[in-house]
Amino acid sequence: MEKIMNNKLISIVLVDDEERFREGLRTLLTFYSTSASFAVNIVGEANCVEQVVKLAIQKNPDIILLDLELVNSDGITAIERLKDISYAGKILVLSAHQEDDWVFQAMQKGASGYVFKNRVANQLCDAINTVLRSEIYLPPEAASGFFRCFQQNASAVSKASHQLHLTEREQEVLQLLTQGASNDEIAKNLYVTVATVKAHLTSIFEKLKVSSRTQAIVTAIRLGLVQA
Template sequence: MSDRPIEVMIADDSAGVRRAFTRLVNSDPRMVVVGEAADGRAAVSAAVVKRPDVVLMDIRMPTISGLEAAREIIDSVNDVRIIIVTTFDLDEYVYEALRIGVSGFLLKNAPADEVLRGIVTVHEGNAMLAPEITSRLMARFSARREPGPVAFGIDTLTPRELEVTKLVARGMSNAEIAAELYLSRETAKTYVSRILLKLELRDRTQLAVRAHEAGILGAER
C-alpha cells in the first residue's frame, strides 16, 4: 500500500450530508477529501478534474442521477472506485449499480466505521455491500427459475477459471479460494486477475454479478 492517503470525493445534494462525510473522512489519517459536488453533473466534472481514488455518491441528485453520474465517471476516470451511499436500498438500484461497475453500496445510516472500512475496501479492489443488501441480492439471483445465457463470456473460461469464478461469486477471498482449490494465495490472485482481464471486468463485484447472471452456480450438482 502507498503512503499516499486515499483521495475521496463526496457527491450529495445535501450540504449537511457532505459536511458530515467530509468530517468523517478527514478524521481518518488514511484518507482525505479532495472535492465535493452537489449534483450529478457537477460530480462528473469534479471527478474528471480531481481524479479521486474513491467517490461517495448519492443515488438521487439533481441534473443527472447518481447512477448515471457513476457510469460517466467510471468511463472517464481510470481506476476510480465508487460507493453508492443512499437512504434507498431498493434492489433495482443495487443491481444496476453493480452492473455498471460500482464497487460498493452502503446505506446512509451505516455506522461511521463501516463507511471508513468501505472506502478502504473498495480502494483495495474489493467489493463493499451492506450485509442486508447482499443477502437480498443473492436471494434474487437464486430465485431465477432458468439459468441466464452463457454468452456473457463465461463460456470462454477454462474449467479451473470457472471453478475460481464460482468461488468469487460466493464471496470468497483469494486466501479462501486458495485453500478451497489447494492453490497458493498468489496463484489464486493470478487466476482472478486473468479472469477479470479475459471478461473485461473491473473488479470481483462485476465478476460475481456476471456469474450469477449466467446461472453457473445453479448449474452445478
C-alpha cells in the first residue's frame, strides 16, 4: 500500500480502558510501520476522558483511536470534549458496540470513522489511510446501521417541523441557532441579511411559543426539531 502524508510520521493516541487491547493495537501499528504501510508514532495512551483531552492538548496527534467504553465515562463524551477544545485531528472509533445508534451517535458527534473491534486487524490500516485523506471511513456493516438511523432521525425532524409549520429556511436557522451561532454567523452561513435572520427568529419563537433564544434551543431539542 502506498505511503501517505509524504512519509511523515503519523502521531497517534490510543484510548481504551483495556490495557490488553491497547497492547494489541501497539503490535498492529508496529507491524504497519515495519511493513511500509505508513510510519506510526504512538505519542500517548489514555483510558478516560480527562486523559485523552489532556493528551490532545499536549500532543495534538494526527489521529485518536477511541473506544466508546472508558473509565467513568464514554467515548461519545470524549468526542464532545475534544470538539470543545477544537481538536483538529481525526477521531477513529474502535468499538465492540455494533448497534446502529452507537454508530450514528459517534459519527454525528464528529468521528471520522468507525471500526468494529472484531474487525480491527482487517480494517484498521485502510481506516487510517482513509481518514487521513479527510474522508469518512465506514465499512459496509457499520455504514448500513448509520444510514438507517440517519433516515429515521431525518424523518422524525421533518415530521416535527411539519406539525409546527416550520419552513425549510426556519429549520435551517433553528439548526444553526442550536449550534450556538450568532445572528451575524447565521446570516453569513445562509447568505441572508441579519434583518432577515431576526425575522425568521421572530417567526420561530411564535411557532414554538417561546420568548428567548435559550428557550427556543431547549424546546427544539426536546421536540426533536434539530438533528443531534
